[in-house]
Amino acid sequence: MPELPEVETVKETLKTRLIGQKIKSVIAPYPNIIKMNLETFKQKVINQSFTDIRRYGKYLFFVLNDYTLVSHLRMEGKYFLRQDLSQTTKHEHVIFELSNGEYLSYHDVRKFGTMELVEKGKEFTLLSVKKLGIEANQKDIDINSIFKKFNKANRPIKSLLLDQSILTGLGNIYVDETLFRAKIHPQELASNLNVAEITDIIENAKIVLDKAIKLGGTTIRTYQSSFGVDGRFQNELKVHTMVNKPCPVCGTKIEKIKVGGRGTYLCPNCQKRKEL
DNA sequence: ATCTATGCCTGGTGGC
DNA sequence: TGCCACCAGGCATAGA
Structure with a gap:
C-alpha cells in the first residue's frame, strides 16, 4: 500500500512528465473518487495546467494554476500515463486528457482513493490534511x-x-x-x-x-x-x-x-x- | 475525550 | 470447476 516513500516516488515520477501539461478534458467512469460534484470539478480543472506536484504525508498535491488537486491513493491507487484512450483498462476511474495528447489515468481496483479540489494555497484547510501531524x-x-x-x-x-x-x-x-x-x-x-x-x-x-x-x-x-x-x-x-x-x-x-x-x-x- | 467497530470496495485464496 | 466465506486495510464516521 502506498505509504510516504511510495507516494514520494509517485510524485517524483509524475513530475518528469506532467509539469506544463494542460488539462483538456476529464473522463470519469467512476466519479465517486472525486469528492465533489463532477460537473463543477470539470469546470474548474479544465484549461488548468500542472505547475508543480508536492506531497505531505501520504497525500499528493497536483498544483494547478488556480487550484490544487489533493489526491490520496489509499490502498492501491496508481497513476498511469496513457498514449491513447484504448490503452485504459477496467479499473481506471478518472482520466485527464492532456494538451500533449496523452492521458493521466487514475487506477484503483478497490476504489478507496480520493480526489479533492481546493483553491491553490488552501491545501491545509482541508479537514483531512489539516489534522495531519x-x-x-x-x-x-x-x-x-x-x-x-x-x-x-x-x-x-x-x-x-x-x-x-x-x-x-x-x-x-x-x-x-x-x-x-x-x-x-x-x-x-x-x-x-x-x-x-x-x-x-x-x-x-x-x-x-x-x-x-x-x-x-x-x-x-x-x-x-x-x-x-x-x-x-x-x-x-x-x-x-x-x-x-x-x-x-x-x-x-x-x-x-x-x-x-x-x-x-x-x-x-x-x-x-x-x-x- | 478516548477508543473501538463499521463501511467503503474488489480480487485472491482456501474449503468443500 | 464453481460457489462461498473470508481476508487485505487507510481513513471517515458512528457508536460505546
Missing part, C-alpha cells in the same frame, strides 16, 4: 511533544504510529519495520514507553522511510510507482510479510498477529513486551 521522516522532530501524546495514550504503540494525526507517513509496512528495529513489541502500550524508547522509534522510522525512498518504495501485493515500475525496498524488509521466516538478527521465527485489526509481523524474541 508532522512527517515521520522530518529532521529534528520535537521528541517531547510526541512523547507527551504517546504517554497519555492507553493504546498499543502500533496503533499510535498508524494514527496520522501525530506522525504522518507511516503505514502498516513501515510501522512493523520501525518497531522491529527499535526492538519494541507492537502491542506495548504507548504509555509504558519512556523518552529513550520513543526517541529510538522516531529515529528508526526516519531511517526506514529514507531508505525506502531511496529504493523507490516497497512492492508487495499491488504497489507500483507510476508507469508500472516496481519498488525495491521489499528486498530490505526484516519482518513484514516474513511470517515463519527466521529473524535476521536472532533466527527466531517471525510471528504474525493482529494489532488493532491489522496484520502485524514481529520477532517474539527481539521485540519482547516490557515487564511492569
Whole structure:
C-alpha cells in the first residue's frame, strides 16, 4: 500500500512528465473518487495546467494554476500515463486528457482513493490534511511533544504510529519495520514507553522511510510507482510479510498477529513486551 | 475525550 | 470447476 516513500516516488515520477501539461478534458467512469460534484470539478480543472506536484504525508498535491488537486491513493491507487484512450483498462476511474495528447489515468481496483479540489494555497484547510501531524521522516522532530501524546495514550504503540494525526507517513509496512528495529513489541502500550524508547522509534522510522525512498518504495501485493515500475525496498524488509521466516538478527521465527485489526509481523524474541 | 467497530470496495485464496 | 466465506486495510464516521 502506498505509504510516504511510495507516494514520494509517485510524485517524483509524475513530475518528469506532467509539469506544463494542460488539462483538456476529464473522463470519469467512476466519479465517486472525486469528492465533489463532477460537473463543477470539470469546470474548474479544465484549461488548468500542472505547475508543480508536492506531497505531505501520504497525500499528493497536483498544483494547478488556480487550484490544487489533493489526491490520496489509499490502498492501491496508481497513476498511469496513457498514449491513447484504448490503452485504459477496467479499473481506471478518472482520466485527464492532456494538451500533449496523452492521458493521466487514475487506477484503483478497490476504489478507496480520493480526489479533492481546493483553491491553490488552501491545501491545509482541508479537514483531512489539516489534522495531519508532522512527517515521520522530518529532521529534528520535537521528541517531547510526541512523547507527551504517546504517554497519555492507553493504546498499543502500533496503533499510535498508524494514527496520522501525530506522525504522518507511516503505514502498516513501515510501522512493523520501525518497531522491529527499535526492538519494541507492537502491542506495548504507548504509555509504558519512556523518552529513550520513543526517541529510538522516531529515529528508526526516519531511517526506514529514507531508505525506502531511496529504493523507490516497497512492492508487495499491488504497489507500483507510476508507469508500472516496481519498488525495491521489499528486498530490505526484516519482518513484514516474513511470517515463519527466521529473524535476521536472532533466527527466531517471525510471528504474525493482529494489532488493532491489522496484520502485524514481529520477532517474539527481539521485540519482547516490557515487564511492569 | 478516548477508543473501538463499521463501511467503503474488489480480487485472491482456501474449503468443500 | 464453481460457489462461498473470508481476508487485505487507510481513513471517515458512528457508536460505546
